[in-house]
Amino acid sequence: xxxxxxxxxxxxxxxxxxxxxxxxxxxxxxxxxxxxxxxxxxxxxxxxxxxxxxxxxxxxxxxxxxxxxxxxxxxxxxxxxxxxxxxxxxxxxxxxxxxxxxxxxxxxxxxxxxxxxxxxxxxxxxxxxxxxxxxxxxxxxxxxxxxxxxxxxxxxxxxxxxxxxxxxxxxxxxxxxxxxxxxxxxxxxxxxxxxx
Amino acid sequence: xxxxxxxxxxxxxxxxxxxxxxxxxxxxxxxxxxxxxxxxxxxxxxxxxxxxxxxxxxxxxxxxxxxxxxxxxxxxxxxxxxxxxxxxxxxxxxxxxxxxxxxxxxxxxxxxxxxxxxxxxxxxxxxxxxxxxxxxxxxxxxxxxxxxxxxxxxxxxxxxxxxxxxxxxxxxxxxxxxxxxxxxxxxxxxxxxxxx
Numbered sequence: 001x002x003x004x005x006x007x008x009x010x011x012x013x014x015x016x017x018x019x020x021x022x023x024x025x026x027x028x029x030x031x032x033x034x035x036x037x038x039x040x041x042x043x044x045x046x047x048x049x050x051x052x053x054x055x056x057x058x059x060x061x062x063x064x065x066x067x068x069x070x071x072x073x074x075x076x077x078x079x080x081x082x083x084x085x086x087x088x089x090x091x092x093x094x095x096x097x098x099x100x101x102x103x104x105x106x107x108x109x110x111x112x113x114x115x116x117x118x119x120x121x122x123x124x125x126x127x128x129x130x131x132x133x134x135x136x137x138x139x140x141x142x143x144x145x146x147x148x149x150x151x152x153x154x155x156x157x158x159x160x161x162x163x164x165x166x167x168x169x170x171x172x173x174x175x176x177x178x179x180x181x182x183x184x185x186x187x188x189x190x191x192x193x194x195x196x
Numbered sequence: 197x198x199x200x201x202x203x204x205x206x207x208x209x210x211x212x213x214x215x216x217x218x219x220x221x222x223x224x225x226x227x228x229x230x231x232x233x234x235x236x237x238x239x240x241x242x243x244x245x246x247x248x249x250x251x252x253x254x255x256x257x258x259x260x261x262x263x264x265x266x267x268x269x270x271x272x273x274x275x276x277x278x279x280x281x282x283x284x285x286x287x288x289x290x291x292x293x294x295x296x297x298x299x300x301x302x303x304x305x306x307x308x309x310x311x312x313x314x315x316x317x318x319x320x321x322x323x324x325x326x327x328x329x330x331x332x333x334x335x336x337x338x339x340x341x342x343x344x345x346x347x348x349x350x351x352x353x354x355x356x357x358x359x360x361x362x363x364x365x366x367x368x369x370x371x372x373x374x375x376x377x378x379x380x381x382x383x384x385x386x387x388x389x390x391x392x
Contacts, residue, residue: 041241
């Protein structure tokens with residue numbers, strides 16, 4: 001295979017990348033400067049060697065312990081439970097949360113073959129069992145799997161009356177319009193309506 | 197900078213890649229298998245070392261002469277003139293063309309500082325002057341710059357009565373609907389209407 005076709009074939013395997021996009025991107029890479037290509041190529045080739053899951057929370061880090069778990073400025077009395085490592089970044093960059101995280105590694109999805117045993121509930125329970133937390137925020141996705149997982153966590157912690165257990169609010173996205181909201185989102189925003 | 201942030205910063209420089217897409221892509225790359233990352237990273241890092249413009253037509257190749265110019269099965273009596281190397285691939289993969297190509301390296305754009313002297317007209321005229329062609333297809337883009345360039349080529353070849361000089365048809369895209377077509381495309385599809 002020619003070098004360009006090979007590059008395009010590899011690019012096409014990326015999520016959301018069609019044949020046309022891969023073609024455009026490959027020609028873009030031919031026109032950009034060599035040093036950028038080498039930097040990007042090297043970053044892609046080595047990313048998996050450089051990072052690993054944090055042994056405490058499960059988010060990705062290149063240090064022994066991730067920057068969240070090791071940051072003395074974060075509130076160690078709140079734990080936010082998320083499905084995937086990238087969710088940590090999303091929540092941290094919202095600017096509205098300064099506590100610790102726990103990454104489950106997915107959500108319960110029996111049809112997809114993901115039972116509770118595939119997720120990091122043991123280490124989650126160990127962390128919570130060691131004490132120090134006053135609130136557990138369940139930040140799984142507002143999907144059937146995420147909701148199931150949230151209920152499962154609620155069940156696991158049913159005897160912990162000392163803990164405040166919360167779930168992220170669901171509803172209309174900020175800047176969205178009622179007319180564009182789907183029925184389920186609208187229904188949830190009604191059920192979850194707040195007093196002004 | 198952390199390795200993931202660095203990868204995201206590099207990905208964000210790609211065309212059409214926003215912060216969210218770069219984030220998603222970086223986490224995707226963390227989840228895929230190492231060998232794919234190394235192959236893609238290497239392909240990106242080395243693409244510019246592997247390919248160069250074909251000395252005859254100007255499209256990208258990793259051989260001395262490109263696969264189109266060196267293919268004995270292609271019709272050497274038709275020359276298709278395009279703006280960019282990627283246009284060669286688009287036209288070749290349409291399956292409706294089996295002749296040779298010539299890449300101009302852009303289109304005439306006086307406001308953008310691209311005069312005819314910046315494009316490969318000398319080598320184009322040399323190839324056409326050496327004879328053997330019966331038709332020249334001008335396949336520049338249906339834009340102001342592409343149209344200007346087409347007229348310029350028409351002018352360069354004004355004394356070549358032996359050549360059939362054609363231009364790609366413009367009009368409604370296949371599968372498109374009238375209601376979605378812009379005014380200029382619709383006007384051109386009317387002017388270029390064909391008898392059934």
